[in-house]
Amino acid sequence: MKAKIKNKDFLHKYLVLDHQARVITVFSTDVVNEYCKNIQTTPVSIAAMGRLISATLMMGSMLKGKERVMLSIEGNGPIGTIRAEADSNGNVRAFASNPTVSVPLNERGMLDVPAVVGSEGKLSVRKQLFMKEPFIGTCELISGEIGEDLSYYYGVSEQTPTVVALGVLANQDGTCKLAGGFIIQLLPNASEEAYETLEKMLKNITSVSKLIENAKTSDQFVYQLFDDAELIFEYPVKYQCNCSFEKTKVLLTQLTKEELLDDLNKNKGIDVTCNFCQKQYHFNNEDIEDIIALKEKNIYNVK
Numbered sequence: 123m124k125a126k127i128k129n130k131d132f133l134h135k136y137l138v139l140d141h142q143a144r145v146i147t148v149f150s151t152d153v154v155n156e157y158c159k160n161i162q163t164t165p166v167s168i169a170a171m172g173r174l175i176s177a178t179l180m181m182g183s184m185l186k187g188k189e190r191v192m193l194s195i196e197g198n199g200p201i202g203t204i205r206a207e208a209d210s211n212g213n214v215r216a217f218a219s220n221p222t223v224s225v226p227l228n229e230r231g232m233l234d235v236p237a238v239v240g241s242e243g244k245l246s247v248r249k250q251l252f253m254k255e256p257f258i259g260t261c262e263l264i265s266g267e268i269g270e271d272l273s274y275y276y277g278v279s280e281q282t283p284t285v286v287a288l289g290v291l292a293n294q295d296g297t298c299k300l301a302g303g304f305i306i307q308l309l310p311n312a313s314e315e316a317y318e319t320l321e322k323m324l325k326n327i328t329s330v331s332k333l334i335e336n337a338k339t340s341d342q343f344v345y346q347l348f349d350d351a352e353l354i355f356e357y358p359v360k361y362q363c364n365c366s367f368e369k370t371k372v373l374l375t376q377l378t379k380e381e382l383l384d385d386l387n388k389n390k391g392i393d394v395t396c397n398f399c400q401k402q403y404h405f406n407n408e409d410i411e412d413i414i415a416l417k418e419k420n421i422y423n424v425k
């Protein structure tokens with residue numbers, strides 16, 4: 123089966139190398155631009171967040187049904203904590219502590235992602251699984267490039283030989299020119315030969331963004347890497363936050379009773395802005411009373 127869809131922002135999953143490896147590819151330029159729309163960003167911040175968003179979308183495609191995955195990086199760079207969350211249907215949302223960070227280009231004249239993310243710190247993956255306890259895996263950062271760090275994570279934390287390659291180009295005006303990437307995972311039946319073929323192929327890749335640019339459409343991307351790619355599934359991807367008034371209300375039960383009573387006495391209500399989509403929620407006194415009641419009933423797990 124060959125992919126027919128020509129839309130730009132798509133995720134595709136294939137079997138390659140005679141069914142000895144699987145490949146996920148994603149084009150996510152519009153998704154990243156949707157992320158940039160409501161916040162102030164810089165080109166290097168777009169590069170970092172574009173990589174994170176693309177990676178998380180691909181990780182989401184490894185889940186089923188209503189499961190979700192959250193990828194967080196807490197590095198020692200000036201962008202602070204960066205986080206993206208995706209589901210198995212191609213929806214993603216993302217957040218950076220300091221998206222207005224700016225650093226000089228690196229010695230090759232490229233956006234210096236490790237300089238903003240930091241090369242020391244922690245990468246963590248949290249998967250909200252169906253009918254199971256959440257899965258949490260962590261590893262140390264090895265470079266702050268994100269793709270490299272995630273490849274390392276798969277090796278040490280999930281014991282799966284994985285290559286994660288990400289590419290983002292940003293415009294000076296705070297928009298994304300191009301974003302996407304691929305993940306290759308060798309399957310347990312992979313032969314020594316498959317390992318070698320893959321190694322050789324990866325050595326020849328100098329720029330992931332060039333590959334994306336050359337492909338023009340998402341369904342053509344994989345054929346620059348593998349001739350024998352066999353499509354398993356594909357779906358469009360988009361930026362979508364799943365926040366709501368009710369969910370935010372539940373989050374507010376984490377305030378102490380004293381803080382809530384204090385807000386109640388001030389009579390101004392509580393204003394909350396969603397970190398992921400900048401949507402604003404206002405809670406009036408009646409809502410605050412509800413929150414206190416919720417807190418007392420100890421209902422923390424409303425979905």
Ligand code: ZN
Nearest residue numbers: 363365396399
């Ligand atoms: Zn939101």
